[in-house]
Amino acid sequence: xRGVRRLAWIVVATLATDPDGGDGAPAYCRGDGPPILxxxxxxxxxxxxxxxxxxxxxxxxxxxxxxxxxxxxxxTSVRLDTDSFDSAAGPYAPGGTAGPVGVDGVLQTSAAxxxxxxxxxxxxxxxxxxxxxxxxxDLSVGGPLGTGVAVTVGGDAAVxxxxxxxxxxxxxxxxxxxxxxxxxxxxTTGATVRAPxxxxxxxxxxxxxxxxxxxxxxxxxIDNENDVxxxxxxxxxGFTGDTTxxxxxxxxxxxxxxxxxxxxxxxxxxxxxxxxxxxVTLTAPLAIELATDDAELDLMIGGLxxxxxxxxxxxxxxxxxxxxxxxxxxxxxxxxxxQLAGNLYAPRAAVSLSGGATVFGSLFVRRLDQxxxxxxxxxxDVLDADVGCF
Numbered sequence: 001x002r003g004v005r006r007l008a009w010i011v012v013a014t015l016a017t018d019p020d021g022g023d024g025a026p027a028y029c030r031g032d033g034p035p036i037l038x039x040x041x042x043x044x045x046x047x048x049x050x051x052x053x054x055x056x057x058x059x060x061x062x063x064x065x066x067x068x069x070x071x072x073x074x075x076t077s078v079r080l081d082t083d084s085f086d087s088a089a090g091p092y093a094p095g096g097t098a099g100p101v102g103v104d105g106v107l108q109t110s111a112a113x114x115x116x117x118x119x120x121x122x123x124x125x126x127x128x129x130x131x132x133x134x135x136x137x138d139l140s141v142g143g144p145l146g147t148g149v150a151v152t153v154g155g156d157a158a159v160x161x162x163x164x165x166x167x168x169x170x171x172x173x174x175x176x177x178x179x180x181x182x183x184x185x186x187x188t189t190g191a192t193v194r195a196p197x198x199x200x201x202x203x204x205x206x207x208x209x210x211x212x213x214x215x216x217x218x219x220x221x222i223d224n225e226n227d228v229x230x231x232x233x234x235x236x237x238g239f240t241g242d243t244t245x246x247x248x249x250x251x252x253x254x255x256x257x258x259x260x261x262x263x264x265x266x267x268x269x270x271x272x273x274x275x276x277x278x279x280v281t282l283t284a285p286l287a288i289e290l291a292t293d294d295a296e297l298d299l300m301i302g303g304l305x306x307x308x309x310x311x312x313x314x315x316x317x318x319x320x321x322x323x324x325x326x327x328x329x330x331x332x333x334x335x336x337x338x339q340l341a342g343n344l345y346a347p348r349a350a351v352s353l354s355g356g357a358t359v360f361g362s363l364f365v366r367r368l369d370q371x372x373x374x375x376x377x378x379x380x381d382v383l384d385a386d387v388g389c390f
Contacts, residue, residue, distance in 0.1 A: 026249075026250075028249065028271045028388070029248075029249035029250065029270060029271060031294065031388075032388050033055060033057060033271075033386075033387065033388025033389045034055055034056040034057040034060075034271055034273075034296060034298065034385065034386075034388070034389065035055070035056050035250075035251050035271055035272070035273040035298065036053050036054070036055055036056075036389075037053070037054050037055070037056050037059070037216055037219070037220070037251070037273060037298075038053060038054075038216070038219035038220065038223055039052055039053065039054030039059070039215075039216065039219075055386055055389030056273055056298040056323070056385075057385035057386035057387070057388070057389050058385075058386045058389055059211060059298075059323075059325075060298070060320075060323050060343065060382055060385040060386070061382070061383055061384075061385055061386045062204075063204075063211060063323075063325075063343075063345050063364060064323070064343040064345070064361075064362045064364065064382045064383075065100070065102075065383070066100045066101060066102045066202065066203070066362060066364070066378075067082040067084070067099040067100060067101060067116075067117065067362050067363075067376040067377075067378035068080070068082065068101045068102070068362065068363050068364075068368065068376055069101075069102040069103075069104075069202065069203035069362075069363070069364045069365070070102070070103050070104060070105070070203065070365055070366070070367055070368055071104050071105075071203055071205035071347050071365070071366045071367070072104065072105045072366055072367045073103060073104075073105030073106040073107065073108065073123060073125075073367075074101075074103045074105070074106075074107050074108070074109075074367075074368060075106075075107075075108045075109070076108075076109045076110075076111060076368075076370055077109070077110045077111055078111050078370055078371070078372055078373050078374070079111045079112050079113065079114075079373040079374075080101075080109075080111075080113050080114075080115075080370075080373070080374050080375075080376075081113075081114045081115075081116070081373070081374075081375045081376070082099035082100075082101060082114070082115050082116045082117060082375070082376045082377075082378060083095060083096045083097070083099045083116030083117075083376075083377055083378070084096030084097065084098035084099040084116060084117060084377065084378040084379070084380055085377060085378075085379060085380070086379070086380045086381050087317060087318045087319060087320055087379045087381045088320075088381045088384070091316075091317045092316065092317070092360065092377050095116075096116060096377075096378075096380075097116050097117055097136040097137060097154070098116070098117050098378065098380050099115070099116040099117040099376060099377070099378035100115070100117035100118040100119070100120070100137065100202075100378075101115050101117065101118075101119050101120070102119075102120045102122075102201075102202030102203045103119075103120065103121045103122065103123065103202070103203075104122050104123070104201040104202065104203045104205055105122070105123040105125070106121065106123035106124075106125035106126060106127070106128070106143070107121045107123070107126070107127040107128070107129075107141075108127075108128045109128070109129060109130055109131065110130030110131060111130065111131050111373075112131040112132045112133070112134075113129075113131075113132075113133050113134070114134045115133075115134065115135045115136060115137075116136045116378075117135075117136055117137045117378070118135070118137035118138045118139070118140070118155070119133075119135045119137070119138075119139050119140070120139075120140045120199065120202040121140070121141045121142060121143075121199070122140075122142045122199045122200065122201040122202060123142055123143060124142055124143045124160075124161075125143050125144075126141050126142060126143025126144040126145055126146075126159075126160070126161050127141050127143070127144075127145050127146075128144075128146060128147060129145075129146065129147065129149045129151070129165075130147075130149065131149055132149055132150045132151070132152075133149065133150075133151045133152070134151075134152045135151075135152065135153045135154060135155075136154045136155075137154060137155045138153070138155035138156045138157065138158075138172075139151075139153045139155070139156075139157040139158070139159075139170075140157075140158045140159075140197075140199045141157075141158070141159045141160060141161070141199065142160050142161075142197075142198075142199035143160055143161040144159075144161030144162045144163070144164070145159045145161065145162075145163045145164070145165065146162070146163065146164030146165060147164050147165075148164065148165065148166050149165060149166055150165070150166050150167045150168075150169075151165055151167070151168050151169070152169045153168075153169065153170045153171060153172070154171050155171060155172050156170070156172035156173045156174070156175070157170045157172070157173075157174045157175070157189075158174075158175040158176075158197045158199070159174070159175070159176050159180075159197060160177060160180075160197040160198070160199060161180060162180055162181045162182075162183070163176065163180075163181065163182045163183060163184055164181075164183045164184075165183070165184040166184070166185065166186065167184060167185070167186035167187070168182075168184040168186070168187050168188070168189075169186075169188045169189075170188070170189040170190065171190060172189075172190045172191075173189065173190055173191045173192070173193055174189040174190075174191070174192045174193070175192075175193045175194075175195050175197055176192070176193075176194060176197065177194065177195065177196055177197055178194045178195075203347075203364065205347055205366075210347050210348075211325060211345065211347075212327075213300050213301070213302055213325045213326070213327030214302045214327050216275060216300050216325075217253070217275040217276065217277050217300055217301075217302040217327075218277070218302075220251055220253045220273075220275045221253055221277070223251070224250075224251045224252055224253040224275070225250030225251055225252060226252055226253060228250065229247075229248065229250070229252075231252055231254075233253065233254060233255045234254070234255050235254060236254055236256075236258040236259075236260070236264070237255065237256065237257065237258065237259070238259065238260055239259075239260030239261075239262065239264070240260060240261060240262065241260075241261070241262040242262040242263045242264075242265075242284075243260060243262055243263070243264050243265070244264075244265040244267055245264075245265070245266055245267065246267040246269060246291075247266065247267070247268055247269065247270075247272050247274065248269050248270045248272075249269075249270025249271045249272060250270070250272060250273075251272075251273040251274075251275065252272070252273070252274050252275070253275050253277070254274065254275070254276050254277070255276075255277045255278060256276055256277055256278020256279050256280065256302075256303060257278050257279045257280070257281055257303070258276055258278070258279070258280040258281070258282075259279075259280070259281045259282055259283070260282075260284075261283065261284070262284050263284040263285045263286070263287070263309075264282060264284070264285075264286050264287070265286075265287040265288075265289060266286075266287070266288045266289070266297070266299075267289045267291050268288070268289065268290050268291060268292075268295040268296070268297045269291045269292045269295055270292065270294060270295060271294065271295075271296050272295070272296070272297050272298070273297075273298040273299075273300070274297065274298070274299050274300070275300045275302075276299075276300065276301045276302060276303075277302050278302060278303045279301070279303035279304050279305075279306065279328065280301050280303070280304070280305045280306065280307075281304075281306045281307075282306065282307040282308075282309065283307075283308055283309060284309050285307075285309045285310045285311070285312065286307055286309070286310075286311045286312070286313070287311075287312045287313070288312070288313040288314055288322060288342070290314065290315045290318065290321055290322065295321065296321035296322070296323075297314075297321065297322050297323065297342075298323045298325070299322075299323070299324045299325065300325045300327075301324070301325065301326045301327065301328070302327050302328070303326075303327065303328040304326060304328030304329070304330045304332070304349065305324075305326050305328075305332050305346075305349075306330075306332070306333065307333065307335070308333070308335065309335060310335050310336075310337045310338045310339075311334060311335070311338045311339075311340070312338065312339045313339070313340055313341060313342050314339075314340065314341030314342035314360070314361065315341050316339075316341040316360040318341075318379075318381070319341045319342050319343065319360040319361035319377075319379040319381075319382070320343070320361070320379045320381040320382035320384075320385060321342075322341065322342025322343065322361070323342060323343045323345070323382075323385075324342055324343065324344050324345065325345045325346075326344070326345065326346040326348075326349055327348065328348065328349060329348045329349060330349055330350075331349060331350045331351075331352050331369075332344075332346055332349050332350070332351045332352070332365075333352050333354065334351065334352070334353050334354070334357065335354050335355075336354050336355030336356075337355070338357070339358075340357070340359045340360070340361060340363075341359075341360040341361060342360075342361045343361045343362045343363075343364075343379075343382055344361070344362070344363050344364065344365070345364045346364070346365050346366065347364060347365065347366055348366055349365060349366055350365065350366055350367040350368070350369055351363060351365045351367070351368050351369070352369040352370075353368075353369065353370045353371060353372070353374060354371055355371065355372050356372035356373050356374070357370070357372070357374050357375070358374075358375045358376075358377070359374065359375070359376045359377065360377045360379065361376075361377075361378070361379055361382070362376065362378055362379075362382065363376065
């Protein structure tokens, strides 16, 4: 009805805890590390088939090792830049060289790439380049490297196929198999070695290596803190109006589909894991806020994350504290104006960027589709996310 103002419903859930932990709150709620999830060794890359309790920080360390990792090839006609910083030492400053990129398939680009870290391309089709490539770390290519452009490598380079470039500058050692052509009129290397080159897939995309998000979600139907804060399982199914769900330290299980007719804000005030059994499908903005100094979030979505509006997730000054895991197949659309300040794991989904994007954190996806340049500032602090796990 016209002229009727929609109310913004705010649900504030408070966990009544003794600050000294005397109420029996989990240790991670007393400052001793991220939540403990019920896990299966195979799903987090251990491969031993045992059923173990797994700290959410341990899952993050095993998962977010690259600024960008793609399970398929990476095909782009627009620029990609990566670099790195350590949010534990302070806010982002340019120039870090620990922002690696991994491609399990082939690399095909007509735009320049500047990789502030290592670049690994495992596909036998190699790397077909249409513009300059600058790699701050090591370069590994499982096939040919070309065509006719300038490549600069700050570390070593190992190329399994023919090299066809205008120039190649390798600060360290260039390794190429015997009998494979090196066609680079301007060639500078620290040393050149003829030896076999084998490039293993850099991204853990094999079935036994994928994090089984559905299993993690299902295991918390009962093992959760919903009752402590009186949080209904279906709280976000068909919500009405702009809604803020404030969550203190704990693990929370919600059923899907999550969606409603207003904007949704998740306001995180402690060490939180949210496990959603189903899809998240939104028609209005989604915001994820870290509201306290010790706030961190593991958001595990068993289905697909979909939105035709903006998504603003995390804090650019501490991207390592926001980790989003999506188990569904399909496409995750990040509309223009979206901001990801966190780490996104979606090995079965393509991520489509409708506009230029600056990501603080990392992307582990089946495929990245970009319509404009993308910059990724990788936060190496995510590799210490397991500190305090036990």
